[in-house]
Amino acid sequence: MRAVLAILGWALVALAIVALVLLAILKGDVRHVIWDEPWWALAAIVPVAVVLVRGWRAPRPATMRFSRTSTLRRVGPGWAARMVAVPDGLRLAAALLLVAALARPQSTRGAQYIEREGIDIVIALDLSESMEASDLAPNRLGAAQIVIDAFIARRPRDRIGLVVFGSTASSVSPLTTDHGVLRAMVRRLRLGTMDGSTTAIGAGLGMALNRLSESEADSKIVVLLTDGVHNAEGLDPDSVAAEAATRGITIYTVLVGQHGADGSVDPARLERVAAQTGGFAYTATDGDALFGSFQDLLDKLETSTIVGEPVLPELYSWLLWPALVLLGLDLVLRNTRLRRFP
Secondary structure (H helix, E strand, O other), X not given: OHHHHHHHHHHHHHHHHHHHHHHHHHHHHHHHEEEOOHHHHXXXXXXXXXXXXXXXXXXXXXXXXXXXXXXXXXXOOOHHHHOOOHHHHHHHHHHHHHHHHHOOEEEOOOOEEEEEEEOEEEEEEEOOHHHHOOOOOOOHHHHHHHHHHHHHHOOOOOEEEEEEEOOOEEEEEEEEOOHHHHHHHHHHOOOXXXXXXXXXXXXXXXXXXXXXXXXXXXXXXXXXXXOOOOOOOOOOHHHHHHHHHHHOEEEEEEEEOOOOOOOOOOHHHHHHHHHHOOOOEEEEOOHHHHHHHHHHHHHHOOOEEXXXXXXXXXXXXXXXXXXXXXXXXXXXXXXXXOOOOO
């Protein structure tokens, strides 16, 4: 147990020296240090436990015969014998510093807030069975995928999310600036992946509003693209539009496809939905009109400044380098003057 206490003592000495050096360098900045992942501190139990278990289970030190023990006692142990625990103490101190580095110390001083110009947009796309009609090439869904892909490519600074709906609504992507992944998701959309026997426009709009519920952007937009009439149970599109208006969310609607007077479409409702929120209702009966609708939509959209989360300077290197120095010193001493036999 005496050896364990010696190891712990030398580890504390090494840590104290490192702490004094860091205090001298950082000075008043120490008050601004926070720990991003403090639970890593629990890992400090491991190296300390290893030292304790090793000391408890260590075999009795080897002995040797000496003819005059009284003389040996008067001589006493040399300085090397007194410092035999230094390498283990340095190794323990280095391990504790590495644990502290894993806890990610950060400085609140010098925090940077990343600003970007953009708006938050959620696209609500109809996946009902009627989107398979071929009056737009290759079909209504395929044409919609092409213009949505081009639309996303033209809005590189915006956060864009994607919602699809048929008889029910489903979220495909939250608001994201990873447009490469989002465009891949758009291209992979297929009819039949959800029940498309009816068209729940209200549910699609409601899901889009949920995606924007945590948005802090000044401009929040929903782009609704459908080819039919709301004929499913659940949320009423006009009620959802009224809620969107109270939240400051603008809805733009795009009606795609060629429709007769068979009652399969309700352009007046889409116009009401858009008008309630200050948006605009487009009608696209062919591919050119669909592209033109999204081009006009691009021209109407404004930008706003969005302030992101603060980025704090990382300070783990201030602990990592002393740990590496202590490990290096440990190896040097362990293999030179303080080398132990056997």
